Amino acid sequence: AQKITQTQPGMFVQEKEAVTLDCTYDTSDQSYGLFWYKQPSSGEMIFLIYQGSYDEQNATEGRYSLNFQKARKSANLVISASQLGDSAMYFCAMQGQGGSEKLVFGKGTKLTVNP
Amino acid sequence: SAVISQKPSRDICQRGTSLTIQCQVDSQVTMMFWYRQQPGQSLTLIATANQGSEATYESGFVIDKFPISRPNLTFSTLTVSNMSPEDSSIYLCSVERDRQETQYFGPGTRLLVL
Numbered sequence: 001a002q003k004i005t006q007t008q009p010g011m012f013v014q015e016k017e018a019v020t021l022d023c024t025y026d027t028s029d030q031s032y033g034l035f036w037y038k039q040p041s042s043g044e045m046i047f048l049i050y051q052g053s054y055d056e057q058n059a060t061e062g063r064y065s066l067n068f069q070k071a072r073k074s075a076n077l078v079i080s081a082s083q084l085g086d087s088a089m090y091f092c093a094m095q096g097q098g099g100s101e102k103l104v105f106g107k108g109t110k111l112t113v114n115p
Numbered sequence: 116s117a118v119i120s121q122k123p124s125r126d127i128c129q130r131g132t133s134l135t136i137q138c139q140v141d142s143q144v145t146m147m148f149w150y151r152q153q154p155g156q157s158l159t160l161i162a163t164a165n166q167g168s169e170a171t172y173e174s175g176f177v178i179d180k181f182p183i184s185r186p187n188l189t190f191s192t193l194t195v196s197n198m199s200p201e202d203s204s205i206y207l208c209s210v211e212r213d214r215q216e217t218q219y220f221g222p223g224t225r226l227l228v229l
Contacts, residue, residue, distance in 0.1 A: 035217070035218075037220070042222070043152075043205050043207075043222070043223040043225060044220065044221075044222045044223055045158070045207060045209075045220035045223070046220075047116070047217055047218075047219055047220075050217055091157060091158070093158075095218075101146055101148070101163065101211060101214065101218075102148075102160050102163075102173070103148075103158070103160070103209075103218055105157040105158045105159075106157060107156075107157050108157055
């Protein structure tokens with residue numbers, strides 16, 4: 001079974017600073033994908049970034065980067081130069097690649113960006 | 116990515132009634148899914164909507180309570196039947212254009228059952 005753990009229920013950051021949101025995972029699959037989604041108060045789920053288990057480079061998408069440490073089974077999201085609009089819930093998710101397409105989500109971290 | 120719409124965006128329903136939620140995609144996709152997000156909780160997969168055949172349900176979810184249709188590669192419906200206040204949630208559809216690709220989500224349907 002796959003499991004995602006996000007240990008930070010809430011995080012605060014000052015505008016323009018960087019913040020790291022933690023995510024650890026557990027799986028017996030050799031091949032898997034890791035995702036981060038943002039959920040504003042409107043409720044939509046916005047895809048941010050993806051990391052494949054065999055990708056050697058850490059994924060980056062604009063101000064988002066994923067700090068992937070396979071041996072430690074961690075996939076932390078780093079947001080640089082935080083903006084007020086970054087305030088939202090952030091979910092880490094995993095998808096096994098052994099057959100099921102199901103995304104397994106962590107409990108999420110609520111990020112608040114202060115001016 | 117795909118453009119995904121859901122109808123209704125929100126609704127308030129009486130217990131014992133049923134609501135059908137529609138998910139429309141702007142292009143053909145291989146996979147469509149339905150998730151539930153209860154208040155303050157994370158997302159849980161209800162079922163995979165299979166085109167032309169019965170949906171594949173996750174443990175704890177049954178067809179009688181959450182019937183799903185997928186008549187083609189761009190459209191699916193989820194019905195929440197015989198609703199109770201515990202069904203108050205956000206219901207989200209997601210799609211994968213091809214297998215093992217990124218899942219993109221619709222805007223969600225906020226359901227409140229009184």
